[in-house]
Amino acid sequence: MKNQQPTLFQQGGEVRLPPPPAKFSTRNDPFRLVTKTLGLILCIVTLPEILPAGAGEFLVFQRQGRKAIPRIMIGQQAYLPVTDLLHVLDLPYSESASAGFVQIVAGKNRLKLTKGQSQAMLNETSIPLSAPVVVFNNQWLAPPDFVSRALGRVLSEKIAVAPSGNAFAVGETGFARLNVRLAEPAGTLSVQASTSIAAEIRHEGSRVVFAFGNAPVDLVGQDTVQKPDWIRSVDLHQTEAANQLVIELADKTLTAKVTHLASQNIYLVEASRQAGTEPKAGAFGELPRPMAEAWKWRHITVDAGHGGQDRGVAIRESLFEKDVALAIARKLRWALENRLGVSVVLSRPEDQLLRLEDRVAAANLARSNLFISIHTGNGAASPAAYSYAYTAQLSNDEGSSREPKSARSLFVPWGEAQRSSLVWSQRLAECLQAEMNRALNGGESLAFRRSPLKVLSALAMPAVLVEIGNARVSDFQAKAESDQFQNLVAATLVAAVEKFRALHERP
Numbered sequence: 001m002k003n004q005q006p007t008l009f010q011q012g013g014e015v016r017l018p019p020p021p022a023k024f025s026t027r028n029d030p031f032r033l034v035t036k037t038l039g040l041i042l043c044i045v046t047l048p049e050i051l052p053a054g055a056g057e058f059l060v061f062q063r064q065g066r067k068a069i070p071r072i073m074i075g076q077q078a079y080l081p082v083t084d085l086l087h088v089l090d091l092p093y094s095e096s097a098s099a100g101f102v103q104i105v106a107g108k109n110r111l112k113l114t115k116g117q118s119q120a121m122l123n124e125t126s127i128p129l130s131a132p133v134v135v136f137n138n139q140w141l142a143p144p145d146f147v148s149r150a151l152g153r154v155l156s157e158k159i160a161v162a163p164s165g166n167a168f169a170v171g172e173t174g175f176a177r178l179n180v181r182l183a184e185p186a187g188t189l190s191v192q193a194s195t196s197i198a199a200e201i202r203h204e205g206s207r208v209v210f211a212f213g214n215a216p217v218d219l220v221g222q223d224t225v226q227k228p229d230w231i232r233s234v235d236l237h238q239t240e241a242a243n244q245l246v247i248e249l250a251d252k253t254l255t256a257k258v259t260h261l262a263s264q265n266i267y268l269v270e271a272s273r274q275a276g277t278e279p280k281a282g283a284f285g286e287l288p289r290p291m292a293e294a295w296k297w298r299h300i301t302v303d304a305g306h307g308g309q310d311r312g313v314a315i316r317e318s319l320f321e322k323d324v325a326l327a328i329a330r331k332l333r334w335a336l337e338n339r340l341g342v343s344v345v346l347s348r349p350e351d352q353l354l355r356l357e358d359r360v361a362a363a364n365l366a367r368s369n370l371f372i373s374i375h376t377g378n379g380a381a382s383p384a385a386y387s388y389a390y391t392a393q394l395s396n397d398e399g400s401s402r403e404p405k406s407a408r409s410l411f412v413p414w415g416e417a418q419r420s421s422l423v424w425s426q427r428l429a430e431c432l433q434a435e436m437n438r439a440l441n442g443g444e445s446l447a448f449r450r451s452p453l454k455v456l457s458a459l460a461m462p463a464v465l466v467e468i469g470n471a472r473v474s475d476f477q478a479k480a481e482s483d484q485f486q487n488l489v490a491a492t493l494v495a496a497v498e499k500f501r502a503l504h505e506r507p
């Protein structure tokens with residue numbers, strides 16, 4: 001059964017059946033029966049319009065598994081059956097129907113709820129609740145914030161409340177928030193978790209299932225998501241039996257590939273058509289074409305090459321490419337932010353090992369308008385310390401396409417993302433090369449270079465890699481670490497980016 005977790009891309013025709021009504025107490029105490037009947041009559045007499053209805057369930061995550069307790073709606077207010085929760089948590093309590101209160105005993109603490117009061121009493125202290133405590137069908141009902149505001153204070157273990165308010169986790173650090181959104185290249189869906197979390201991925205026909213075991217997860221960020229044509233629904237199915245995110249593809253001829261970017265807790269879902277199946281004309285509409293519209297630069301990714309154990313080229317004793325690249329990248333970020341007024345992110349802000357896939361994913365997910373990767377040169381054959389700009393070199397479409405025509409892909413494949421931006425990347429490389437020739441290459445007329453660089457080919461924006469100087473040349477070895485030289489490099493790159501912006505941006 002599905003519970004009432006927020007539903008992304010909810011379908012218009014979907015009908016949710018309410019779960020069976022909450023169980024009545026089976027105790028046959030005549031006094032309780034009277035109270036129950038009185039309570040029912042009272043409720044009907046005084047509040048005729050707010051009859052309770054079943055509305056899914058709350059889920060309690062514990063180390064030994066998950067337990068569901070009914071979620072009861074009275075009007076617009078969700079209610080939690082207090083004694084059901086106390087049974088799950090194995091907390092002793094006493095209730096007095098005649099006096100109209102229930103009291104929880106936890107160590108030295110007494111937590112008391114009184115019928116009709118919008119508060120809980122913790123020993124002598126009043127804790128406000130968002131709605132009054134209600135007794136209905138012989139059940140003590142409290143608003144869900146009773147857990148975070150009051151009960152959490154008397155438990156020996158921490159209890160975390162899911163952002164949706166529909167689940168609690170006992171003894172855990174809290175819920176991993178799952179953020180599902182569209183990503184680049186167009187037609188990719190990103191599932192990002194707020195903390196590291198293991199998921200078993202299953203492909204079940206046209207469904208992709210992320211099974212999270214007993215790890216507490218919750219779905220957030222649905223308001224920013226627009227449903228793409230290739231997805232029918234994205235739902236979190238959370239019950240005692242299942243704890244999984246289900247992505248339902250639009251039809252059976254679609255298959256999805258899932259890529260895990262472990263260092264960023266991201267799963268990328270890309271769909272493509274199976275070979276031999278023809279899509280219905282117009283079924284998927286046009287892919288988004290942001291380039292056709294007026295738009296302004298917002299975001300630039302500056303990528304310092306190498307890092308961590310990957311030291312790059314040794315420039316001289318205890319000075320490596322990774323250090324010079326990072327120093328220049330930091331200066332470039334500062335200069336870009338101050339001159340261009342756009343946000344700049346370093347793919348690695350410090351000396352750390354970072355995979356190419358992660359550098360690419362960060363820039364694509366941030367929808368960067370530009371990507372510049374900083375390296376130093378190592379030209380064994382060249383006696384000079386010239387700086388060069390590089391663009392990706394992609395395989396030619398004609399005749400050498402690796403994919404047969406029948407295996408039509410709906411979306412730009414991850415590794416080919418650069419293709420639609422390549423012309424702009426070349427313009428950017430021209431601008432960079434011209435400025436570097438003037439300021440760093442002694443006025444030489446050198447051309448930018450093309451290379452089948454993996455990092456560039458997967459980027460969905462104008463992207464270049466620059467190689468500054470030459471680690472084999474003593475003049476460069478001497479100045480590579482100096483602030484003066486690094487500032488000159490940053491200023492040169494910024495001047496080129498400003499010229500490129502005038503061509504590329506459409507204000």
Ligand SMILES: [Zn+2]
Binds near residue numbers: 312321376
């Ligand atoms: Zn390098």
